[in-house]
Amino acid sequence: MKHHEILIAGFGGQGILFLGRVLAVAGMLEGHEVSWYPSYGPEMRGGTANCTVIISDEEIGATISDRPGVCIVMNEPSFFRFAPTVQPGGLLLVNTSLVRAKCEREDLEVLSVPANDLAKLYLDGAEVTNTIILGALLAWRPIVQRESAERALAECLRGKREKLYTLNLKALEVGWEFVEKGA
Amino acid sequence: MEKILMRGNEAVAEAAVRAGCRLYFGYPITPQNEISEYLSLRLPQVGGVFLQAESEVAAIHMVYGAAATGARVMTSSSGPGVSLMQEGLSCLAAAELPCVVVNMSRGGPGVGNIQPAQSDYFQAVKGGGHGDYRLIVLAPSTVQELVDLTYRAFYLADKYRNPVEILGDGMLGQMMEPVTFREPEFPPLPPKDWAIRGKGGGHRKWIVCLDLDPKGLEELNLKLQRKYRLLEEQEANYDTFGDPEPEILLVGFGTVGRILKSVVREGMREGLKLALFRPITLFPFPRAALFEKAKGVKGILVVEMNLGQMLEDVELAVRGKVPVFFLGHTGGVIPTVSEILEHVHGLLREEIRV
Numbered sequence: 001m002k003h004h005e006i007l008i009a010g011f012g013g014q015g016i017l018f019l020g021r022v023l024a025v026a027g028m029l030e031g032h033e034v035s036w037y038p039s040y041g042p043e044m045r046g047g048t049a050n051c052t053v054i055i056s057d058e059e060i061g062a063t064i065s066d067r068p069g070v071c072i073v074m075n076e077p078s079f080f081r082f083a084p085t086v087q088p089g090g091l092l093l094v095n096t097s098l099v100r101a102k103c104e105r106e107d108l109e110v111l112s113v114p115a116n117d118l119a120k121l122y123l124d125g126a127e128v129t130n131t132i133i134l135g136a137l138l139a140w141r142p143i144v145q146r147e148s149a150e151r152a153l154a155e156c157l158r159g160k161r162e163k164l165y166t167l168n169l170k171a172l173e174v175g176w177e178f179v180e181k182g183a
Numbered sequence: 184m185e186k187i188l189m190r191g192n193e194a195v196a197e198a199a200v201r202a203g204c205r206l207y208f209g210y211p212i213t214p215q216n217e218i219s220e221y222l223s224l225r226l227p228q229v230g231g232v233f234l235q236a237e238s239e240v241a242a243i244h245m246v247y248g249a250a251a252t253g254a255r256v257m258t259s260s261s262g263p264g265v266s267l268m269q270e271g272l273s274c275l276a277a278a279e280l281p282c283v284v285v286n287m288s289r290g291g292p293g294v295g296n297i298q299p300a301q302s303d304y305f306q307a308v309k310g311g312g313h314g315d316y317r318l319i320v321l322a323p324s325t326v327q328e329l330v331d332l333t334y335r336a337f338y339l340a341d342k343y344r345n346p347v348e349i350l351g352d353g354m355l356g357q358m359m360e361p362v363t364f365r366e367p368e369f370p371p372l373p374p375k376d377w378a379i380r381g382k383g384g385g386h387r388k389w390i391v392c393l394d395l396d397p398k399g400l401e402e403l404n405l406k407l408q409r410k411y412r413l414l415e416e417q418e419a420n421y422d423t424f425g426d427p428e429p430e431i432l433l434v435g436f437g438t439v440g441r442i443l444k445s446v447v448r449e450g451m452r453e454g455l456k457l458a459l460f461r462p463i464t465l466f467p468f469p470r471a472a473l474f475e476k477a478k479g480v481k482g483i484l485v486v487e488m489n490l491g492q493m494l495e496d497v498e499l500a501v502r503g504k505v506p507v508f509f510l511g512h513t514g515g516v517i518p519t520v521s522e523i524l525e526h527v528h529g530l531l532r533e534e535i536r537v
Contacts, residue, residue: 042297
């Protein structure tokens with residue numbers, strides 16, 4: 001049975017909530033039950049942001065998780081706050097461009113993706129590290145199919161400039177290839 | 184039917200428009216501002232009016248005026264803002280005017296904070312303002328149910344000529360879930376021949392919320408009470424889930440209701456005999472159904488995001504026949520599945536000993 005509890009955390013402005021929404025829409029397009037719950041305290045750009053996405057074949061009860069199976073940390077404060085909460089055996093995806101600290105837990109699968117460096121290298125430093133991370137995540141663990149994520153990106157960017165969609169598709173590709181070619 | 188991933192606050196607003204609401208008066212407060220934001224765009228598209236009032240007190244009295252014309256009208260707020268509306272709600276109840284009020288409640292008392300809480304239960308269910316009156320109170324636990332109950336709220340308001348409160352919380356307002364807008368079919372409603380729409384060739388009408396004659400005012404109160412009894416007979420609604428013969432019955436509404444569903448599922452996987460009773464109408468409270476459901480259980484655990492408000496209605500419903508235990512968090516703290524399950528294990532070890 002499919003059941004994923006995914007926590008995504010980082011700075012406000014890194015597209016944390018957007019990344020979560022794309023995942024949730026992709027899950028919905030595949031016919032799964034999904035929920036998306038943001039932290040909505042007095043957050044602001046540059047502050048911290050996080051959201052929890054649940055994708056499941058079962059009706060979703062709790063929409064937050066105190067022991068997520070997948071945790072994405074996009075900056076160092078989030079790493080220190082959330083890495084200890086990941087379920088034993090769970091996946092911790094770290095944006096190593098911004099997280100210098102090393103994970104000392106040995107009961108986790110750790111995927112390191114230098115998302116900001118990849119953006120500089122391949123995308124002229126465009127601010128799409130969230131979608132690079134998404135590409136890497138899906139290449140590593142197919143929570144949803146890549147095609148569903150692409151459709152979800154189109155859905156979530158509807159009404160925005162076409163260029164933005166193309167850029168996000170490229171970012172997804174960059175993250176995907178980074179993992180495929182051996183992270 | 185197409186599913187859309189939608190935020191609770193936006194979903195309730197869209198459902199209201201589809202239910203025929205064309206008038207909205209409100210004043211901003213977190214965590215429900217997306218309702219106003221959405222309606223400020225959407226209502227003008229359908230020939231309606233969105234108006235940001237100068238305060239919640241003004242907003243609720245604008246609702247009174249609009250409702251008196253027979254129009255479908257809504258306001259929304261959260262905790263402190265709904266407190267400011269209590270005088271107006273008392274007037275609406277006294278004048279028997281239909282309207283819908285959404286409370287995406289937050290941590291209290293006082294200004295409190297903006298995180299989800301259920302501590303406005305007493306205010307919503309027991310009257311809230313002055314005088315002997317009740318609101319119809321609906322407690323959705325998913326975004327889809329929020330949509331479905333919004334349609335129902337407008338129907339019930341018109342059917343019973345009574346204000347209806349949708350009691351959600353910050354979590355329900357802020358979270359996104361897939362929804363479809365299935366427009367339900369309700370039985371036909373009586374014509375609003377009481378509405379004030381210009382005298383024309385007809386007779387004079389007025390809608391007031393005062394009666395200086397004690398006998399007249401008592402008569403109004405007795406009439407309201409008959410309506411509330413009728414509501415208890417006809418409209419009490421709830422959801423159950425889990426073991427058909429549970430040892431422990433978990434009771435919770437709204438957000439906690441859905442968390443308890445996860446608890447029941449996980450507990451049953453561990454071999455525990457658990458079931459959930461989730462009131463959907465908080466007034467009328469599904470007393471008779473809970474009394475029936477409680478027969479044969481070893482204990483009831485009430486869980487709320489307050490320090491024991493619905494608990495009192497549960498205790499009244501089971502009339503001392505079953506021990507009732509309580510687990511609560513407040514101030515915006517959300518109970519977790521593992522914590523509740525641990526509490527259940529504790530009860531089985533120390534208190535109930537099945």
